[in-house]
Amino acid sequence: MLSALEGAAGAFIVLAVLVDVFLSVIVPRAVGRRYRLSAHIVPPLWRVWRALAINVRDEDRRENVLATFAPLVLVALLAMWVAGLVIGYGIILYAVREQLRPVPDLGASLYFAGSSLLTIGYGDIVPIASFPRIVSLAAAASGLGVLAVTTAFLFQLFSAFQQREVFVVSLSTQAGQPPSGVTLLENHARLGIVDDLGNVFTEGQRWSAQVMESHMAYPMLSYFRSSHDHESWVATLGALLDAATLMVSAVDGGPIGKAKLMNGMGRHATHDLGQYFSLPTGSSVGVERHEFEVARARLAEAGYRLTSADEAWERFASLRATYATPLDAMARWWRIPPAEWVGDRSLLPVRHLASEAVMSSPAPPQPVTRAGER
Secondary structure (H helix, E strand, O other): OHHHHHHHHHHHHHHHHHHHHHHHHHOOOOOOOOOOHHHHHHHHHHHHHHHHHHOOOOHHHHHHHHHOHHHHHHHHHHHHHHHHHHHHHHHHHHHOHHHEEOOOOHHHHHHHHHHHHOOOOOOOOEEOOHHHHHHHHHHHHHHHHHHHHHHHHHHHHHHHHHHHHHHHHHHHHHHOOOOOHHHHHHHHHHOOOHHHHHHHHHHHHHHHHHHHHHHHHOHHHHHOOOOOOOOOHHHHHHHHHHHHHHHHHOEOOOOHHHHHHHHHHHHHHHHHHHHHOOOOOOOOOOOOHHHHHHHHHHHHHHOOOEOOHHHHHHHHHHHHOOOHHHHHHHHHHOOOOOEOOEOOHHHOOHHHHHHHHHHOOOOOOOOOEOOOOO
């Protein structure tokens, strides 16, 4: 009876590890966390790591500490999977130790399981019955399989990371560092390429879909930080959403249709990612009326024709309330570099806050309105 319980315990450990590898690495879609070991380990580790990093005062060092989390956890997960298989198969072999020669203790059984898993095979412990031989072969096959699929998984992960970052870096030349939806619209108007905004929204729509699919299929990808300062995939998504929302609500003219499509895709990505990572939801706008008026003044100064202030604010608040809370929760969960209207804005550089204060002075430039409006 004791041997049967030991064998069942070992089989359960092996099954739990293989299921975690299968769901985390092989299944190319989002799956629930209930039967995944890594899904219950990574978030608590991130909370501890993030809390330690926040205490680092130097911004560059803090970002470096946060950036090392994902690579370290990947290595730790691989080590956990291998160790789990060694322990599981070792317990199974210990349960049938009378069928091994010489008869091993628990430590020697774990050693035999490890040598089988890594296909070393010194031959100092030999199975003399069918069942331990099958277990030894299963351990070897499991070791080769886990290492092979994990290697392929790493290549897929880094490929998705590079695709994500290419767009992040590309948009930073148009939306600033950190990215801002207001800056994106402002720069296109001042450079005389407002017509190109439609292409930006189309590319952003495609990029948002790729981010949603890749980050839900491979959640570890979301913890990889941008390789450039003051940039992040969350802030980029927020800048695209805010630019599309401003275009739909406050601007008279422009690529409204493509902005609406971008807004819809961005909200879809924000909602699904927030729900998958169990982040808070709500209907807060996240932007004060005076901040919105500052943005309108900047757009008017750049040359846009604007809709009436009250109408624009009502539409802007209605649209932004559908994604502001989960977007802000994502920014705070991954502790991204602060951006305009996204994340913890109290951490923005003093020069940025000072420029906002100047723009929100009592006598801002008068916005341009449509013909016939007062």
